[in-house]
Amino acid sequence: MTEERENELYDLAELFKVFGDSTRIRILFALMGRDFSVNDLAAELQMTQSAVSHQLKILRQSKLVSARREGKSMIYFPADDHVRTIIEMGMEHIEE
Amino acid sequence: MTEERENELYDLAELFKVFGDSTRIRILFALMGRDFSVNDLAAELQMTQSAVSHQLKILRQSKLVSARREGKSMIYFPADDHVRTIIEMGMEHIEE
DNA sequence: CATACAAATGAACATTTATTCATATGTTTA
DNA sequence: TAAACATATGAATAAATGTTCATTTGTATG
Numbered sequence: 001m002t003e004e005r006e007n008e009l010y011d012l013a014e015l016f017k018v019f020g021d022s023t024r025i026r027i028l029f030a031l032m033g034r035d036f037s038v039n040d041l042a043a044e045l046q047m048t049q050s051a052v053s054h055q056l057k058i059l060r061q062s063k064l065v066s067a068r069r070e071g072k073s074m075i076y077f078p079a080d081d082h083v084r085t086i087i088e089m090g091m092e093h094i095e096e
Numbered sequence: 097m098t099e100e101r102e103n104e105l106y107d108l109a110e111l112f113k114v115f116g117d118s119t120r121i122r123i124l125f126a127l128m129g130r131d132f133s134v135n136d137l138a139a140e141l142q143m144t145q146s147a148v149s150h151q152l153k154i155l156r157q158s159k160l161v162s163a164r165r166e167g168k169s170m171i172y173f174p175a176d177d178h179v180r181t182i183i184e185m186g187m188e189h190i191e192e
Numbered sequence: 193c194a195t196a197c198a199a200a201t202g203a204a205c206a207t208t209t210a211t212t213c214a215t216a217t218g219t220t221t222a
Numbered sequence: 223t224a225a226a227c228a229t230a231t232g233a234a235t236a237a238a239t240g241t242t243c244a245t246t247t248g249t250a251t252g
Contacts, residue, residue, distance in 0.1 A: 008190065011190050012115075012121055012183065013118040013121045015116075016112050016115035016116035017117075018116075023210075025105050030097075048211075050212070050213080051212075054230085054231085071228090072220060072228045073227095086189065091104070092178070094108055134200090135197095144241075146201085146241080146242070147242075153200075167249075167250070168199085169198060169199080169249095
């Protein structure tokens with residue numbers, strides 16, 4: 001196996017690791033429905049603002065979500081269609 | 097969000113967690129090429145037989161790989177096409 | 193049936209990681 | 223500009239997880 005391939009697989013594992021946490025998956029799923037501020041997300045998921053913010057940071061770093069500022073709030077939304085595609089793909093495997 | 101949906105998302109995170117480890121991804125990728133015995137996989141990935149066997153157990157439990165016996169060896173192979181689809185999907189996101 | 197080979201398993205250890213708590217940063221508005 | 227609101231961040235803690243080591247289980251064969 002080439003070193004390049006090895007690295008690719010390593011990156012791939014890193015990507016799936018991001019999806020492999022129920023808090024982050026729930027965040028992504030919520031954002032598939034509509035945009036959310038951090039506080040609203042925390043309320044929706046019944047989690048602390050801090051916990052949600054920490055996970056949003058990871059999602060941002062992975063380029064899975066983006067944010068825009070609206071007044072005092074930061075509004076988060078999916079970065080692109082890959083989020084939806086990957087989640088729907090996983091769902092298909094689950095529902096069997 | 098319905099309780100059923102919550103559970104579904106939890107299962108989804110569990111599925112992605114399995115893909116979210118470089119050893120397991122490398123195993124899956126190798127098996128996409130051809131079937132392997134445990135020892136051969138260990139040699140291919142340069143890992144101990146034990147480490148590989150432990151990870152294969154997790155992959156078996158997740159129904160991502162299956163195995164057949166051939167003499168003294170256990171030959172592992174992908175359980176179905178989902179493995180390939182999910183990995184290829186992830187690759188697409190990476191290559192951007 | 194004893195030995196050799198292949199794989200699986202359990203416990204221990206080290207590492208990673210998610211959450212909490214306290215606090216800092218940034219923005220609006222009275 | 224002070225106060226209130228919203229988010230981000232750092233350190234600490236607890237829990238989860240991957241690998242190693244030693245050993246067991248299962249199969250073939252001399």
